[in-house]
Amino acid sequence: MPMVQKLDIHADDLDARAREVLREIVMQHIASGEPIGSRTLAKCDRFQLSPASLRNVMADLEDQGYLQQPHTSAGRVPTDRGYRFFIDHLMKSRNLSAHERESIDEQVGQTSEVDEVLQLTSKLLSSMSDQVGMVFMPTLLQFAIRSMNFILVAENKIMCVIVGGNGMVVNKLVETRLTFTRDELETIGRYITAEFSGMTLDQIRRRLIRLTEQERALHDEMLQKTITLGIEAVNDVAPVHDLIVEGAASMLSKPEFADAGALRKTFLALQEKEKLIHILESFLDEDGLQILIGSESDFTQVHNFSIVARRYGTHSAPLGMVGILGPMRMEYARMAPLVDYLGRALSRKIEEEQEQKH
Amino acid sequence: MPMVQKLDIHADDLDARAREVLREIVMQHIASGEPIGSRTLAKCDRFQLSPASLRNVMADLEDQGYLQQPHTSAGRVPTDRGYRFFIDHLMKSRNLSAHERESIDEQVGQTSEVDEVLQLTSKLLSSMSDQVGMVFMPTLLQFAIRSMNFILVAENKIMCVIVGGNGMVVNKLVETRLTFTRDELETIGRYITAEFSGMTLDQIRRRLIRLTEQERALHDEMLQKTITLGIEAVNDVAPVHDLIVEGAASMLSKPEFADAGALRKTFLALQEKEKLIHILESFLDEDGLQILIGSESDFTQVHNFSIVARRYGTHSAPLGMVGILGPMRMEYARMAPLVDYLGRALSRKIEEEQEQKH
DNA sequence: GTTGGCACTCGGGATAAATGAGTGCCAGGG
DNA sequence: CCCTGGCACTCATTTATCCCGAGTGCCAAC
Numbered sequence: 001m002p003m004v005q006k007l008d009i010h011a012d013d014l015d016a017r018a019r020e021v022l023r024e025i026v027m028q029h030i031a032s033g034e035p036i037g038s039r040t041l042a043k044c045d046r047f048q049l050s051p052a053s054l055r056n057v058m059a060d061l062e063d064q065g066y067l068q069q070p071h072t073s074a075g076r077v078p079t080d081r082g083y084r085f086f087i088d089h090l091m092k093s094r095n096l097s098a099h100e101r102e103s104i105d106e107q108v109g110q111t112s113e114v115d116e117v118l119q120l121t122s123k124l125l126s127s128m129s130d131q132v133g134m135v136f137m138p139t140l141l142q143f144a145i146r147s148m149n150f151i152l153v154a155e156n157k158i159m160c161v162i163v164g165g166n167g168m169v170v171n172k173l174v175e176t177r178l179t180f181t182r183d184e185l186e187t188i189g190r191y192i193t194a195e196f197s198g199m200t201l202d203q204i205r206r207r208l209i210r211l212t213e214q215e216r217a218l219h220d221e222m223l224q225k226t227i228t229l230g231i232e233a234v235n236d237v238a239p240v241h242d243l244i245v246e247g248a249a250s251m252l253s254k255p256e257f258a259d260a261g262a263l264r265k266t267f268l269a270l271q272e273k274e275k276l277i278h279i280l281e282s283f284l285d286e287d288g289l290q291i292l293i294g295s296e297s298d299f300t301q302v303h304n305f306s307i308v309a310r311r312y313g314t315h316s317a318p319l320g321m322v323g324i325l326g327p328m329r330m331e332y333a334r335m336a337p338l339v340d341y342l343g344r345a346l347s348r349k350i351e352e353e354q355e356q357k358h
Numbered sequence: 359m360p361m362v363q364k365l366d367i368h369a370d371d372l373d374a375r376a377r378e379v380l381r382e383i384v385m386q387h388i389a390s391g392e393p394i395g396s397r398t399l400a401k402c403d404r405f406q407l408s409p410a411s412l413r414n415v416m417a418d419l420e421d422q423g424y425l426q427q428p429h430t431s432a433g434r435v436p437t438d439r440g441y442r443f444f445i446d447h448l449m450k451s452r453n454l455s456a457h458e459r460e461s462i463d464e465q466v467g468q469t470s471e472v473d474e475v476l477q478l479t480s481k482l483l484s485s486m487s488d489q490v491g492m493v494f495m496p497t498l499l500q501f502a503i504r505s506m507n508f509i510l511v512a513e514n515k516i517m518c519v520i521v522g523g524n525g526m527v528v529n530k531l532v533e534t535r536l537t538f539t540r541d542e543l544e545t546i547g548r549y550i551t552a553e554f555s556g557m558t559l560d561q562i563r564r565r566l567i568r569l570t571e572q573e574r575a576l577h578d579e580m581l582q583k584t585i586t587l588g589i590e591a592v593n594d595v596a597p598v599h600d601l602i603v604e605g606a607a608s609m610l611s612k613p614e615f616a617d618a619g620a621l622r623k624t625f626l627a628l629q630e631k632e633k634l635i636h637i638l639e640s641f642l643d644e645d646g647l648q649i650l651i652g653s654e655s656d657f658t659q660v661h662n663f664s665i666v667a668r669r670y671g672t673h674s675a676p677l678g679m680v681g682i683l684g685p686m687r688m689e690y691a692r693m694a695p696l697v698d699y700l701g702r703a704l705s706r707k708i709e710e711e712q713e714q715k716h
Numbered sequence: 717g718t719t720g721g722c723a724c725t726c727g728g729g730a731t732a733a734a735t736g737a738g739t740g741c742c743a744g745g746g
Numbered sequence: 747c748c749c750t751g752g753c754a755c756t757c758a759t760t761t762a763t764c765c766c767g768a769g770t771g772c773c774a775a776c
Binding site: 161175 | 607610622626
């Protein structure tokens with residue numbers, strides 16, 4: 001069973017009037033947070049219908065699973081299915097203002113290091129959406145590396161600095177029984193960089209392991225040291241999947257979290273990022289903006305969340321995901337362009353960085 | 359006006375009976391969170407007194423500012439002054455169990471990198487105290503550095519890796535108009551390391567600036583490059599004061615934060631760490647355990663917090679502070695030994711690491 | 717100095733009543 | 747056939763009210 005399963009709903013499942021009603025309900029509910037009743041709906045004069053007629057439409061929508069009532073004498077609230085239909089067929093994205101776009105471009109332009117840009121993006125996502133911002137940075141493992149360097153920290157401690165082709169830099173402290181001089185480390189760094197640059201860490205490891213056999217034959221001490229250190233450096237870089245989560249405090253002001261228990265559960269859930277990483281990872285192959293609603297994944301279901309996310313990186317080499325996490329009742333019309341623009345901005349920035357290098 | 363101002367209270371301001379009563383009230387209130395009344399107090403049979411007598415004592419304590427009533431017809435609650443007296447003169451620390459000590463030692467023993475140890479300490483502080491754990495890591499600026507290394511990332515981008523004498527490693531990406539070859543960078547790294555190792559970054563910068571004059575006379579291109587790069591690398595490392603904050607979610611379950619508004623304010627306050635850093639910094643010169651209560655600093659006053667903190671590092675060279683942050687009503691008797699032990703464990707660990715190097 | 721007694725205060729919990737937004741359904745009219 | 751006004755009904759929420767109990771201060775007696 002796939003962990004993420006979007007609801008599949010066709011546009012012509014609803015006639016024109018029902019669609020308009022559903023759209024108005026979703027929009028008003030997003031704006032107010034309250035259940036919407038037939039009277040409220042009738043007041044908005046785009047329908048020339050009486051409350052009673054609207055009630056009929058609404059009852060139909062409820063039967064078909066697009067709306068639900070919190071209790072008998074309350075108005076209607078969209079279900080997951082309702083939101084899904086809205087997002088797929090009814091929503092009109094409200095583009096970012098020129099001012100907002102400029103602000104993003106300017107701030108992104110000012111950063112230089114990749115880590116910094118990712119962090120900034122996450123902060124921007126959070127502050128501009130007033131939701132939780134997420135940037136998923138996949139491991140270096142899957143990308144070609146540019147160089148490896150070794151720095152003597154202490155007699156048996158060597159700091160290994162791996163520079164990825166995308167400008168990412170990873171430090172790894174290696175402890176070893178062997179002793180190295182500074183000169184040796186430089187030689188090793190040059191050798192590994194010259195020999196393996198452009199390969200992924202995984203490929204490098206395999207090559208190094210293969211080299212072990214040669215070394216056995218040659219009994220070359222230097223080669224042995226190179227292999228030992230290289231393998232150590234390359235090992236275990238894998239689990240550095242990192243998810244930058246920013247702005248968890250934004251949830252505190254949302255009426256959805258008035259209850260302290262729900263709040264607590266959510267915070268604890270955010271603390272362990274594995275599930276979120278899992279979900280974001282599953283979208284790495286998907287092109288374009290992805291929206292995930294409530295019951296469509298186990299994580300979002302439990303907390304009644306939605307995720308709006310998008311891939312970043314080049315088309316041929318996706319780097320990771322950016323997105324926001326918030327209650328199902330969020331302004332998708334604004335969130336969608338925001339995430340989209342920030343994803344593009346980030347991709348552009350990274351591409352620029354890479355071009356500079358060649 | 360100093361930002362941090364501890365209340366100064368003498369032990370003999372209260373007679374024996376008043377002290378016992380105050381102590382019992384503080385302890386019971388810490389345990390229950392409720393205001394303590396004279397009846398409750400009389401039941402605890404260490405006083406052979408009637409509620410009425412206790413009321414007299416309590417009224418006196420209130421007049422002197424050690425207790426207060428949330429409202430008429432409620433029991434008494436300790437004031438800041440009451441807590442201060444309790445901590446200074448009445449508290450009996452409850453030492454960590456052997457099991458707890460072993461658990462700490464074992465986990466600390468398993469880590470190797472400094473960053474990792476600091477992070478772990480913060481997590482341990484938080485999980486073992488069920489409060490917010492803090493580890494303040496001061497800038498590299500004030501410590502002697504061990505080596506500097508330069509790695510070519512792109513034509514005009516150089517990654518500078520500074521290794522501190524304490525094992526800290528800082529990366530800094532420098533962009534420059536000059537172009538460097540890999541060989542040049544190695545030469546520069548060697549030169550700077552040989553010339554300046556053992557000095558603080560601040561000293562290094564001053565030396566480099568002085569070198570500028572020599573360079574003017576010599577017109578040595580290599581020297582010029584060295585100076586330019588060196589100064590760039592050393593500049594602006596200063597503001598990397600870092601405060602590791604762990605376990606903010608622990609506040610969610612405390613009755614003090616049942617109110618969503620207070621919770622929100624607190625989370626936002628924790629997000630900007632400057633004030634906390636400021637407070638912790640002010641304790642860097644102080645020996646031994648520091649406890650700061652409510653009104654004794656502006657930060658703790660606003661949020662009704664207390665801070666229990668302690669310096670770590672060697673006696674001659676303090677590295678930073680470890681501590682916990684929580685509501686005033688916390689189990690000081692347990693928190694004090696905990697922070698103290700973790701501070702010592704961290705210091706020991708760092709000392710060990712340093713010894714290995716020599 | 718200690719104690720029991722007493723009148724008084726006040727927050728919080730429980731209960732009851734009032735409110736009002738909303739629904740479903742039905743019968744009548746275009 | 748669809749729309750509409752009317753009507754009875756439901757039910758969460760708010761408001762008012764009462765009561766209880768924990769706690770206090772004060773006083774008179776021991």
